[in-house]
Amino acid sequence: MIVIDNLMQVANQIETERGVTKEVLFSAIEQAIVSACRRKLPEEALVEAVLNSDSGEVTIYRIFNIVKEIEDDSFQMTPADAKKRGRSTKEGEDYKEVMEIPDLGRIAAQTAKQVIIQRIREAEKESVYDEFKVKENRVITGTVQRIENQNYLVNLGRTEAVLPVREQIPGERFSVKEKIKLFVVEVEKGTRGNYIKISRTHPGLLRCLFELEIPEIEDKIIEIMSVAREPGKRAKVAVKTNNPAIGAVGTCVGQMGGRIQSIIKELGNEKIDVLEWDENPKVFVANALKPAQVTQVVVTNADEREAVVVVPSDQLSLAIGKQGINVRLSVKLTGWKLDIMKEEEYNEKAMDISSENNMSILDKIQKSKDLENSGFVExxxxxxxxxxxxxxxxxxxxxxxxxxxxxxxxxxxxxxxxxxxxxxxxxxxxxxxxxxxxxxxxxxxxxxxxxxxxxxxxxxxxxxxxxxxxxxxxxxx
Known part of the structure; x- marks a missing residue:
């Protein structure tokens, strides 16, 4: 019999520090002792260890299968042999006897140690995976631990993750021991451990920051319908209210812009446009292109979600935005393919756009075939x-x-x-x-x-x- 001192105290400490349950630790100890004992027994021998968690005592049993004729005496026994050892058994049953603990030696002890360490590591990895898997698509706080080649090694508590350059907001810099907010994109199991993908450029980070900063969103009074982002430059958020007495945009911006400013600061002064969502796609598209003033929105293909947006001549550059950022974000936000036109250009092409819009799918296919068969550029x-x-x-x-x-x-x-x-x-x-x-x-x-x-x-x-x-x-x- 083996006695382990202070077993419960050690088990409680490991459970607290490493998240490994006592049951897993006790099972690992039993398996380790069995592995150590096998080194002193025949290869086919059956051994079982039973741990009493209260007293810390480990009892080792040798198991024999009761058979009529013995083929391998390392794990087989006849009923007559069992009877000689003081127990009546039948064929097909198992006979257990307490085994005298052999002199295991240093190698066997090292084997037992390795088995326990390996089992604890596996249990710890599983525990970390379960803990962070439920945090997918959420925001967590990490501490910058080390900087390597513009990548940040971030301490997340029980594990670490790397924030690569492509997941960083352009231009932002952090120092060691600085706390930062991160979006958990996905958590996967790998051969070398758990892989936690974190990001500061994901649109989900902006959505989660709105939920944290604005209680009305968490209470479902206001809903975030769509988010589009170009990290470090500009973002658009479409919101709607479920209570007519509460304005969605004003609530999100806050008094004197207090709420939105804290989010902007967290994202490295990224400009954020908060706009009203509308179930009418024409109104929604017009809202998405703000601050540009839109004259009208003409849906050219509802199935393919294509539309022409008509703006005054002096609003064209504002609608497109610097390097096309305004129209790109509007397309991402609405999910519609948008063609921006000046009023003069639209008036010239109005008939063509109208006829194309009213044309059936069969007519469009026939027109395409006619152009193909003509064999020349129109x-x-x-x-x-x-x-x-x-x-x-x-x-x-x-x-x-x-x-x-x-x-x-x-x-x-x-x-x-x-x-x-x-x-x-x-x-x-x-x-x-x-x-x-x-x-x-x-x-x-x-x-x-x-x-x-x-x-x-x-x-x-x-x-x-x-x-x-x-x-x-x-x-x-």
Whole structure:
């Protein structure tokens, strides 16, 4: 029999400090003693250890299977042998006898120690995972422990996590031992331990800070309907009230801007626009583009969530924003693809937009097929001429002509067709610098943005095909 002194005191201390329950620790001790004893017994021997948690006594049992004929005496016994040892048994039962503790030695003791340490580590990892898994999509507070290559090692209490550069708000800097608020994106189990992904750029951080700072949101009087963010620059938050007597925007901003200012300070002076959510998409889109004044919003495709926003000429730059930030945030916030137009431009294209808007899906498909089958770019008369010349040169014309003129005509048709094809290619291809101007961005910034969603641009002189242009506009606009 083995006696462990101060067992309950040690178990309580481990449970408090490392979050490992007493039951797990007692099981680890029993398993460790069994592992140590096996080193002094045959490989097939069956051993069991029973720990009395109150007294700290460990009793070790040797187990035998009762069989009619013995094949391996290390774990088998006949009923007659069991009877000689003072117990009547039947075939198929197990016979337990208290085992004298052998002289285990240093190696066996080291084995037992390693088993206990390993079990405690595994239990601790499981405990940490369970603790932080329920904190996913929430804000926690951590302490900066170390700075390595612009990455921050943050102490979260029972574990640590790394805040990489890509999850940091541009321009912010922290010092060692400084407390910071972090958003828990996800918690995963890994081969080398738990992985906790933390961020300060996630839109969820802004949402959680609103919930912490504004009690009406936690009480469900006000709801956050949508959040869009460009970390360190600007953010938009759409809110709605469930109580007509309480204004959602005014409540979130607070008296003299007190509530919103504390959130702005936490996010490194990131500008935050709080606006009213509306179930009518036209009103919501107009609100999202504030502070720009919107003349009207025309829904061009409700299924694809596409709309044209008409603004006065002097409001166009304000609606787009610096480097297109206002319209990008509005698109993210509303989930609608927006095309910003000046009033003059809209008046010129109003009929086309209206007819396109009223066109059924079947009509749109038919129109697309007709354009495909026409074989030329709409509005290019040279293509039509090239096609006509090619037809004439093929010899299918009913008119009589000599071989020489037809041959010359065919050569001219080929040159015209080649030229028109090249012109068509140039018409649909777009230079990177031209696209950057359209999106009000710098060329280098556009190349970097495009790389993040899979469009590789070799240089600022490269040309983009229509698919690349569409993908870039979809993700940035």
């Amino acid at each position: 509005g290019n008369s040279e293509n039509s001429l090239a096609a006509a010349l090619a037809k004439a040169s093929s010899g299918n014309d009913d008119s009589e002509a000599t071989d020489a003129p037809i041959g010359g005509l065919g050569e001219l048709a080929a040159k015209m067709a080649k030229a028109s094809k090249q012109q068509a290619i140039e018409a649909v291809e777009l230079k990177v610098s031209d696209l950057a101007k359209q999106l009000s961005m710098k060329t280098a910034e556009l190349i970097e943005e495009a790389k993040s969603f899979g469009v590789e641009i070799s240089s600022n002189r490269a040309k983009l095909d229509p698919d690349q242009v569409a993908k870039i506009k979809e993700n940035i606009s």
